[in-house]
Amino acid sequence: MAQMTMAQAITDALRTQLKNDDNVVIFGEDVGQNGGVYRVTEGLQAEFGEERVFDTPLAESGIGGLALGLTLNGFRPVMEIQFFGFVFEAMDAVVSQIARLRYRSGGKHGAPVVVRSPFGGGVKTPELHADSLEGLFAQSPGLKVVIPSNPYDAKGLLISAIKDNDPVIFLEHMKLYFSFRDEVPEGEYTVEIGKANIVREGTDVTIITYGAMVQTSLKAADKLAEEGINAEVIDLRTVSPIDVDTIVESIKKTNRAVVVQEAQKQAGIAATVVAEINDRAILDLEAPVGRVTAPDTVFPYAAAEEVWLPNDKDIVEKVKEIVNF
Amino acid sequence: MSTINYSDVEKQFETLQVLNTDGEIVNKDAVPDLSDEQLTELMRRMVYTRIWDQRAISLNRQGRLGFYAPVAGQEASMLASQFALEKEDWLLPSYRDIPQLVFHGLPLTKAFLYSRGHFVGGQIPDDVHALMPQIIIAAQCTQAAGVALGLKKRGKKNIALTYFGDGATSQGDFYEGINYAGAYNVPAVFISQNNHFAISVPVEKQTKAKTLAQKAIAAGINGIQVDGMDPLAVYAATKTARENAVAGEGPTLIETLTYRYGPHTMAGDDPTRYRTEELDNEWELKDPLIRFRKYLEGKNLWSKDEEEKTVEQAKEDIKAAIKEADQTPKQKVTDLINIMNEQLPNNLREQLEEYREKESK
Numbered sequence: 001m002a003q004m005t006m007a008q009a010i011t012d013a014l015r016t017q018l019k020n021d022d023n024v025v026i027f028g029e030d031v032g033q034n035g036g037v038y039r040v041t042e043g044l045q046a047e048f049g050e051e052r053v054f055d056t057p058l059a060e061s062g063i064g065g066l067a068l069g070l071t072l073n074g075f076r077p078v079m080e081i082q083f084f085g086f087v088f089e090a091m092d093a094v095v096s097q098i099a100r101l102r103y104r105s106g107g108k109h110g111a112p113v114v115v116r117s118p119f120g121g122g123v124k125t126p127e128l129h130a131d132s133l134e135g136l137f138a139q140s141p142g143l144k145v146v147i148p149s150n151p152y153d154a155k156g157l158l159i160s161a162i163k164d165n166d167p168v169i170f171l172e173h174m175k176l177y178f179s180f181r182d183e184v185p186e187g188e189y190t191v192e193i194g195k196a197n198i199v200r201e202g203t204d205v206t207i208i209t210y211g212a213m214v215q216t217s218l219k220a221a222d223k224l225a226e227e228g229i230n231a232e233v234i235d236l237r238t239v240s241p242i243d244v245d246t247i248v249e250s251i252k253k254t255n256r257a258v259v260v261q262e263a264q265k266q267a268g269i270a271a272t273v274v275a276e277i278n279d280r281a282i283l284d285l286e287a288p289v290g291r292v293t294a295p296d297t298v299f300p301y302a303a304a305e306e307v308w309l310p311n312d313k314d315i316v317e318k319v320k321e322i323v324n325f
Numbered sequence: 326m327s328t329i330n331y332s333d334v335e336k337q338f339e340t341l342q343v344l345n346t347d348g349e350i351v352n353k354d355a356v357p358d359l360s361d362e363q364l365t366e367l368m369r370r371m372v373y374t375r376i377w378d379q380r381a382i383s384l385n386r387q388g389r390l391g392f393y394a395p396v397a398g399q400e401a402s403m404l405a406s407q408f409a410l411e412k413e414d415w416l417l418p419s420y421r422d423i424p425q426l427v428f429h430g431l432p433l434t435k436a437f438l439y440s441r442g443h444f445v446g447g448q449i450p451d452d453v454h455a456l457m458p459q460i461i462i463a464a465q466c467t468q469a470a471g472v473a474l475g476l477k478k479r480g481k482k483n484i485a486l487t488y489f490g491d492g493a494t495s496q497g498d499f500y501e502g503i504n505y506a507g508a509y510n511v512p513a514v515f516i517s518q519n520n521h522f523a524i525s526v527p528v529e530k531q532t533k534a535k536t537l538a539q540k541a542i543a544a545g546i547n548g549i550q551v552d553g554m555d556p557l558a559v560y561a562a563t564k565t566a567r568e569n570a571v572a573g574e575g576p577t578l579i580e581t582l583t584y585r586y587g588p589h590t591m592a593g594d595d596p597t598r599y600r601t602e603e604l605d606n607e608w609e610l611k612d613p614l615i616r617f618r619k620y621l622e623g624k625n626l627w628s629k630d631e632e633e634k635t636v637e638q639a640k641e642d643i644k645a646a647i648k649e650a651d652q653t654p655k656q657k658v659t660d661l662i663n664i665m666n667e668q669l670p671n672n673l674r675e676q677l678e679e680y681r682e683k684e685s686k
Contacts, residue, residue: 025478051478057508062467062501069471072415072456073479092461092498097468104457106448107664142665165667194670241670 004184007177009151010040010116013158014078016188018048021076024162026053028063028080028116037082038118038177060086064093067113068101076112078162084119084171085128085299098167099142110166114158120173120212121262121309124302130174131299132211132263137169138240138272144193145169145240149214151182153237156191164193173212196243198250202232205319206250208273209260210236213310217260220315229323239269244276251281256322258290260315265293287325290318331534338536340550340582343557346611348619350557357561365626367408367556369635371400371614374424376639378587381440384647385591391441394421395587401613402518402553402581403488404428409563410486415472416455417465417487421518421585425488429455433646438653444664445653454483463493466502466515473511473576484512484570486563492523494540495531503544503578512570514563515578518553524589525599541578553581554611557620584608657684 004012017024026041032055035042045053056063060081067077081087087094094115102110121130137145146161146168148154154172161168199214200221209217214235221231232250236242251257257277259270274289292310300308345351359367378397384390396403399421407425410416416429423436430453439446439457447457459465469487476483493499494517506513517537521528534540541548547569551558559581566577586609588594596605621627658680662673669677 057501057504059497059501059504061498062470062505065464065467065469065498065502066471066474066505069468069473069485070475070478072454072472073475073481075475075478092464093467096461097464102666103444103661103664104447106444106446108448110667144670241672244671 001183001185003181004151005178005181006148006151006154006172007038007040009155009182009184010158010172011042011044012184013155013162014041014044015047017159017162018044018052020188021162023074023076024052024078025070025075026078026080027056027066029056029058029082031055031080036080038174040172041080060089061093064090064098068093068098068111071101071109071111071113076162078114078116081115081117083125083129084117084133085131087115087117087133094167094169095137095140095143099140102166103142112165113167114161114170115167116158116170116172118172118174118177120175121299121305122175122212124305125174127299127301132261134169134171134239135263135268138269143167143169143240144238145171146193146238147171147173147211148237149173149176149211149235150180151184153191153197153235155184156189157193157237159188160190160193163190168193171211175212176215179215191237194238194241194243196246197235197237198232198246199235200231200233202230202254204230204254205232205256205258205323206247206254207231207233207258207260207315207319208236208247209233210239210269211262213260213262216310216312217315220312220319223312223316224319229319231319236269242269242273242276244280247273247277248281251277252284255284255286257285258292258315258319258322260292260310262294262309264296265291266296268293287322290322292318334539334542335535338538338548338550340552341558341562342552342555343561344555344616344620346616348616348623355558355561357557357564359560361624361626363408364621364624365631367405367560368617368621368627369631370404370408370428371556371617372632372635373639374400374404375614376636377424377643380640380643382587382591389647390437392420392590392592393440394590395585396421396424398584398586398608398612399518399520399553400424401556401559401617402583405556405559406486406516406563406579406581409560409567411483413454413481413483414567415476415483415485417469417472417485418455418458419465419489419493420458420460421490422458422488426455426458429453431455433642434649437646437650441650443653443656444660463489463496463498463502465489466493466499467505469513469515470502470505470509470511473506473513473570474509477509477511482571484514484567486514486516488516488518490523491517491519491521491528491537492526492531493517494537495523500544503541503546503576506576507544507546510573510575513576514566514570515576516563517578517580518583519580520583520585522589522599524594527599536580538578538580544578546575547577548580549577550580550582553583554613554616556613556617584611659684
C-alpha cells in the first residue's frame, strides 16, 4: 500500500473515479493544466483530457449552475470552489438549486454533484479562505456535508460522495493536506457517509470532533492520559447527517462529553451535537456537555490565528472541568 | 484614442419585424419557412393560451389555483419561440413560462398542480426535456450553459433554451450564464422577454443600454432584438439561433419586445401603480393574436369556426385537467420527507417514522 498525504489521497480518489465512471467530470478555477492551487487535480487533465477535467471562467455561481445543468445529461460533476470562503458567490447555485433539485422534481432527479473545497485555519491565508462554513450547509436541506480528518478517510469518503446520487459538500482542511501520510489502498474503496469513527478508545470522557480538530483532540487526549484521564475520541467524518448512535453509545460508557470544533460557537455543528445528546442521553450524563470552539467573530486575520483557533490546551482544560464537575 | 462609443454598437440592434400590426409582411427575406398546417397550429396555441390565461386568472380569484403569473400579451414571444424547438431540446423556463412547458410536453394537470404547490406538479415525465420553472431570477441562465455543455459533450444535435425577463439581465447569473455559454461555445439560446417592467421597475431604470440584445456583444455571442408581438419574427429568430447553435456556431441572446397586459402575478400586484392606461392601450394595439389572425385570414387559414373550436377545446382541456388535479391525493409531510433524498439520511429516517405515526392518528 502506498503512503499518501491527504492531498494525494484526494487526487487518487478523483483519478480512480474518472477511470471507473465515464460520467465523472471535474471542473473549477485553475483545476486544468495548473492542477489546482493545492495541486489536488495535478495531472488529471493530462491523463483524462480536457473533456473530463477543465477550467471554468472565474465565476463561482456559474460553476454551480454548470454543475446542475450537466447532471441533466447524466454527468456526475465534481466542482471545485477554489477556497470555501468564495462559496458565498455560489450560495444560490448550491443551496437553492443543486440541493433542491430532487425535491423540486418531486423526488425524480437528484443532482449527483460533489462540491469540493479547501478550508480551515492555521495556514495563514488572506481573508475569506479559511472560514469554517460547514454549519451553513448542514442547515441546508438536501445536502450532506463531509469533512475528512486523514488521507484514508479522505479517499474513501470522496469516492462515496462521487457515487452518491444526491449532492455532497466535501470540505478539505488545508492544514491536513500535507501534514502527515497514511496507508491508502489502491483502487476503489468507500468509507460510508454518515458514519463516525472512534479514533481513540477511552473510558472517562468522550471528545466529539471532526476535521483538523481530530489531530488536536488526539494530542489533548495524550496529555490527559498522562494525568490519568482516559479520553475516547470520536471523529464525526460527516457533519450532516450526524452519526448520533455512535455518540450515544460512547456516552453510555463514559458518561461525560466535550464537543470540539474549529468553527465559531453560535448555531454550528457542536451546538447540534449537544442538542442530540440532550435528546438521547441526558440521563447518562454525570456533567454538562462541554464545548470548545472559536469565539463568535469572523475568522481572524492571519497574524491572529494562533490565539483565535482552539488548541489542545483549551481541550485539556475543558475536559478536566467536565471530568471534575 | 479609439474608444468605441456604445451608441455606435446600439445602432446595429434594429428590431426584427416580419409581420406588422395589420398582419402584413414587412420583411419578405425574413419570413420563416412554415407550412400552412404549422401556421394554423401556432395560431391555435396562441388562442388556446389566451383562454387558458383568462381561466387561470378566474380560477385563481376563486381560490382554486394558487400561484399564477399572467401571460396575456406575451403569447408570440413565448409560443412562437418554443415552436422552433425539437422535442429533444431542453427548456429552462422562468415562473411565467408555463405555456412553453406545456407545449413542450408537461401535462396541463401538472401545470395546475405546480400552481397549487403540489409536488406531483414537479414530476416532469421522463421524455420531456425541461426543468420546472425557476423562481430565482436568472439562476436558469448558468444552468442553461451547463445543460448545453452536456449536450455538446454527448454529441447531441440539440439545444438548451432558457427564458427570463428584462429584469433578469441585471442579475450576475445572466452575465455568468451568457459568458460561460460563449466561453465553451455551447448550443444555448437565451431569450430575454422584455415586457418592460420587472414587477414595477421599468427597463430604463434597470440599465442604460438601449437594447438588452446588445449585452450579447460583451460575452462574444450573437444577439438580436425582435418584435415580441410578432410570432413570425420570434419564430424566425429562434429558429436561426437554434440552427446556429446546433451547427456549433455558438449561443445567441434574443430580446423579444413584448408586454404583459395583466399584473406581475395574481398575488396582489396592481399595475396601475406603475403603468399608464395610455401605455397599456398602445401595446394592446400590437396584440400578437390580432395581427396573426389577420395574416392567416388573408391566407384563408383561419376562420371564426376554427377560433371557436380552439376556445372550446381549451375550456374542455382546462376543465378536465382541473378535475384531475382535484383528484390528486393531498400531500403529507411523509411525502415531502421521501422526496428529499434518494436514500434518507438517519435524521430524516427518524423524522419519517415520527410523521408516519402522527399521520396514522
